[in-house]
Amino acid sequence: MPGDSRVDTSSPLSHLNPTMPRTAKSALPAARLEREKANDEIYEKIYIAILEHRLHPGTKLGEDRLASIFDVSRARVREVLARLAHEQIVDLFPQRGAFVAKPTPEQAMDVFEARRLIEPAVMRRLITTLTPDKIARLRQHQELEQDARRRDDRRAVVRLSGEFHQLLAELAGNSALARSLRELSTLTCLIIFLYDAPTAISCRADEHSDIIEAISKRNSHLAEKLMLEHLDHIEKSLSLDTSPVEIDLEAVFRD
Template structure:
């Protein structure tokens, strides 16, 4: 009977080491296959940061390879995103990042002008110093991203500001609705954004927070409606030609 030598044991340990998959900042290191929720968040973030653009095809086999999971898990995530309107599934062709039409875009803004005033009225009635502190901290992050010229972070944080307001209301149904509408709005902006006009001005969110803090409910509502109206008005409702995207690069997995 032979025994393993130290070099043999070292070689086995070397072979057992998995390739480095460096985590994102703040993300825990996990050698297990990525969970469905984590894949969902990765794709959603890529959409909100305009890394995944409308019309991009999401190939199950490619995504399974990128995330180190089986196609069944990927299919479940794609079905969830499709249910939320963020993907369009075409029989015999696959799943594509949604490309809202001008009419769909206007309907989404109309829905936001109904939902967000209701969220603000509730928040104004039940606000606390902690709420204001959280919102101001978020706006501070937006300002820092603008100073650094980080366009993707600016886009994501601008959308998340509205989601944060919904979360403070502590109604899971309304939070889910706001999350979906904010994500769809990001798709609309990347499709129809005028290259010479910013869709989101830097001080609108601060004005809304000021009104909430001072209990000026209708002023907060008016500021929000004006904010949404401005974003919609500066959009150029003409669809640019689609482009092939590198999924691994767009998902930040390279």
């Protein structure tokens, strides 16, 4: 499909998902391995669709419909939904089913507070373990982001912006930090969608460049400061103090 961001900006992180215990899989029986592989694919498809705002917060994820879309059993869909719920990307309600998570303004502020604590620590750890290869990986990701911006592909921009922060945590080499940041940056994507003020721009490209520069100069103090300012800018660009996206009922039912 022309313009489909999945084609040319494929996630550089898909092989790095810290929630997937890939190393342990070689010991599993073949049938179970197959099943887990299929589940991983369904998981990734739903996860990317949420990240790219093709699935809106609050969207019902019906087991039957997903089972038929992916041509698998409902039990398998349930496993994937349980995993997404564990990562707080999906809300599960007894009797009502699964829905794409819809963080409240309070939860959104909690997410930013957690990120302000974690991401400076990521900067410090990354700089103390820095290699030329890691800098190259960051610059490579920056290229993908800039390319998506040039094409004005907002879906890809939001996803890649979030993935930049995940990549920093991956490269810092602490799997617990990386897992937390993966969850927090996915929630941030949902939050940006829900509380996007007209001027919201998710992550500013120049700010990511400045952060990479500070990292490559091993200036930990500057990198931490730039990261905190960056998170402040994202949070301030959102309208968290007003009610989320109001639907104009008249407009919906006009004609």
